[in-house]
Amino acid sequence: xxxxxxxxxxxxxxxxxxxxxxxxxxxxxxxxxxxxxxxxxxxxxxxxxxxxxxxxxxxxxxxxxxxxxxxxxxxxxxxxxxxxxxxxxxxxxxxxxxxxxxxxxxxxxxxxxxxxxxxxxxxxxxxxxxxxxxxxxxxxxxxxxxxxxxxxxxxxxxxxxxxxxxxxxxxxxxxxxxxxxxxxxxxxxxxxxxxxxxxxxxxxxxxxxxxxxxxxxxxxxxxxxxxxxxxxxxxxxxxxxxxxxxxxxxxxxxxxxxxxxxxxxxxxxxxxxxxxxxxxxxxxxxxxxxxxxxxxxxxxxxxxxxxxxxxxxxxxxxxxxxxxxxxxxxxxxxxxxxxxxxxxxxxxxxxxxxxxxxxxxxxxxxxxxxxxxxxxxxxxxxxxxxxxxxxxxxxxxxxxxxxxxxxxxxxxxxxxxxxxxxxxxxxxxxxxxxxxxxxxxxxxxxxxxxxxxxxxxxxxxxxxxxxxxxxxxxxxxxxx
Amino acid sequence: xxxxxxxxxxxxxxxxxxxxxxxxxxxxxxxxxxxxxxxxxxxxxxxxxxxxxxxxxxxxxxxxxxxxxxxxxxxxxxxxxxxxxxxxxxxxxxxxxxxxxxxxxxxxxxxxxxxxxxxxxxxxxxxxxxxxxxxxxxxxxxxxxxxxxxxxxxxxxxxxxxxxxxxxxxxxxxx
Numbered sequence: 001x002x003x004x005x006x007x008x009x010x011x012x013x014x015x016x017x018x019x020x021x022x023x024x025x026x027x028x029x030x031x032x033x034x035x036x037x038x039x040x041x042x043x044x045x046x047x048x049x050x051x052x053x054x055x056x057x058x059x060x061x062x063x064x065x066x067x068x069x070x071x072x073x074x075x076x077x078x079x080x081x082x083x084x085x086x087x088x089x090x091x092x093x094x095x096x097x098x099x100x101x102x103x104x105x106x107x108x109x110x111x112x113x114x115x116x117x118x119x120x121x122x123x124x125x126x127x128x129x130x131x132x133x134x135x136x137x138x139x140x141x142x143x144x145x146x147x148x149x150x151x152x153x154x155x156x157x158x159x160x161x162x163x164x165x166x167x168x169x170x171x172x173x174x175x176x177x178x179x180x181x182x183x184x185x186x187x188x189x190x191x192x193x194x195x196x197x198x199x200x201x202x203x204x205x206x207x208x209x210x211x212x213x214x215x216x217x218x219x220x221x222x223x224x225x226x227x228x229x230x231x232x233x234x235x236x237x238x239x240x241x242x243x244x245x246x247x248x249x250x251x252x253x254x255x256x257x258x259x260x261x262x263x264x265x266x267x268x269x270x271x272x273x274x275x276x277x278x279x280x281x282x283x284x285x286x287x288x289x290x291x292x293x294x295x296x297x298x299x300x301x302x303x304x305x306x307x308x309x310x311x312x313x314x315x316x317x318x319x320x321x322x323x324x325x326x327x328x329x330x331x332x333x334x335x336x337x338x339x340x341x342x343x344x345x346x347x348x349x350x351x352x353x354x355x356x357x358x359x360x361x362x363x364x365x366x367x368x369x370x371x372x373x374x375x376x377x378x379x380x381x382x383x384x385x386x387x388x389x390x391x392x393x394x395x396x397x398x399x400x401x402x403x404x405x406x407x408x409x410x411x412x413x414x415x416x417x418x419x420x421x422x423x424x425x426x427x428x429x430x431x432x433x434x435x436x437x438x439x440x441x442x443x444x445x446x447x448x449x450x451x452x453x454x455x456x457x458x459x460x461x462x463x464x465x466x467x468x469x470x471x472x473x474x475x476x477x478x479x480x
Numbered sequence: 481x482x483x484x485x486x487x488x489x490x491x492x493x494x495x496x497x498x499x500x501x502x503x504x505x506x507x508x509x510x511x512x513x514x515x516x517x518x519x520x521x522x523x524x525x526x527x528x529x530x531x532x533x534x535x536x537x538x539x540x541x542x543x544x545x546x547x548x549x550x551x552x553x554x555x556x557x558x559x560x561x562x563x564x565x566x567x568x569x570x571x572x573x574x575x576x577x578x579x580x581x582x583x584x585x586x587x588x589x590x591x592x593x594x595x596x597x598x599x600x601x602x603x604x605x606x607x608x609x610x611x612x613x614x615x616x617x618x619x620x621x622x623x624x625x626x627x628x629x630x631x632x633x634x635x636x637x638x639x640x641x642x643x644x645x646x647x648x649x650x651x652x653x654x655x
């Protein structure tokens with residue numbers, strides 16, 4: 001049942017394959033270079049044993065053939081089978097041996113599929129795996145440091161910084177179709193076509209069984225940010241999801257290209273790191289809704305308020321309240337979180353490139369971020385009332401630290417310089433003092449709001465109301 | 481490099497396939513099992529071209545399966561170190577470019593790209609010579625030399641170079 005006419009391969013078994021190759025490709029007298037400089041004829045066995053071949057004996061004849069020193073060829077070395085026809089090729093290989101580095105000298109800058117990218121030997125390189133480029137590619141630390149350096153310089157020259165964006169709850173909100181509640185059925189009529197990525201915000205991805213809602217203002221945000229930042233996506237979703245979302249956010253592939261990092265690319269499961277971002281730490285800003293995934297880069301992080309559009313998202317976080325889809329509303333574009341963050345990014349960019357331009361020392365975007373942050377509640381002196389447990393050291397409470405980071409000063413006792421009293425209950429001693437002295441009496445959420453929206457929000461929206469069931473309880477009127 | 485060789489394999493067949501179409505079932509099962517697989521020795525099996533002979537089947541103890549030793553001819557592809565190949569570029573970035581030659585993925589690092597070619601980022605990242613005459617971008621065809629190979633269960637990885645004479649772009653898709 002042979003469909004092919006006489007093939008030159010006469011061997012009839014897999015074992016013969018190796019022998020066949022041996023016979024046809026064997027170079028006879030085996031001589032190899034140890035290093036480019038050495039021109040002497042060395043015995044092959046020592047050098048061939050140093051080269052780690054994946055294939056067994058089959059490959060040996062081939063490699064030896066390509067490494068025959070020039071001297072041999074000139075003498076027209078005896079016993080070289082087929083050497084005459086290959087002389088010119090070999091000479092070329094020899095003269096260009098400087099291009100392909102010999103295995104003993106190679107510094108193995110990186111590996112692809114466990115093969116050194118410079119010399120082709122099998123190596124184990126310790127370094128950073130760039131899963132977002134290819135799952136098998138890995139570069140050593142020295143090489144990565146070099147890349148990072150050159151890339152950072154070129155990006156700074158173009159007056160840009162780096163921005164790492166999280167996907168879920170930051171730029172968009174996704175849900176499985178089976179997790180949608182009946183109240184969300186009206187959304188099925190409002191789905192935007194996937195072709196309409198430029199303007200659409202609600203997409204149904206049937207092949208992934210998901211529905212995705214992009215956060216309001218996201219298209220403008222990305223467009224403006226791309227002029228000031230080199231952007232990366234870093235998500236804890238899997239690669240397929242990440243690439244689909246990148247297509248929705250960036251239909252013309254102008255922002256991200258291969259700079260989409262997903263869960264499997266990272267070294268650790270539940271943590272993110274800047275290893276795969278080719279920018280120096282001092283030039284990277286991160287936008288994420290979760291703080292604990294960035295343990296070593298908290299200073300680079302701008303914490304985003306979570307975007308809960310779908311009911312499943314609220315349930316996931318244990319909130320009993322209704323999500324935006326159930327309330328049939330959405331975040332407002334001009335006043336939403338993305339708009340606020342965009343203005344912060346603009347400020348940081350401006351300070352970094354315009355005000356710090358004269359500095360020859362290393363400018364650090366983290367310090368700039370801190371400066372901008374300390375501007376938010378500058379001039380406020382805050383006292384907390386019954387917000388912390390009594391025996392708790394007040395200075396270590398997250399709310400205290402947040403207020404300090406935002407530029408306010410905090411105190412434990414009231415005095416004439418205090419401007420704000422933060423409490424849950426208008427009946428405490430400090431609360432009543434605040435009302436008497438006409439100071440602002442606000443809920444702790446006021447500080448959270450300042451943290452997310454990077455501005456001192458109007459205190460009127462966060463006034464502490466009394467617990468009594470009065471209809472319109474204005475603070476000034478409530479007395480307990 | 482492609483080879484046309486004869487390989488042997490023991491195929492197990494479930495009794496439900498016995499009958500008039502036994503041989504056809506055997507052949508189609510063989511094709512399903514073997515085509516597209518990889519091995520260290522032979523490389524990538526591209527296609528089965530014919531069956532040389534099917535030996536006598538042996539019934540396995542304890543189960544009703546029958547094992548047939550089948551000798552078949554097939555086309556295999558295996559890259560060798562030092563081999564020169566043509567490949568199509570699939571991705572270009574500042575670390576080098578990826579190219580594919582059939583089932584084989586080849587990475588050419590920027591260390592092994594001639595020094596006069598520089599990386600240009602942008603919409604279509606590419607490597608260009610200083611005078612702009614030669615460009616390597618996605619879908620370009622290049623001739624490269626393999627300097628290292630490794631076989632995985634289903635894939636073959638290679639490292640290539642274009643730094644030697646007569647290597648480099650063959651065909652520019654935009655030209």
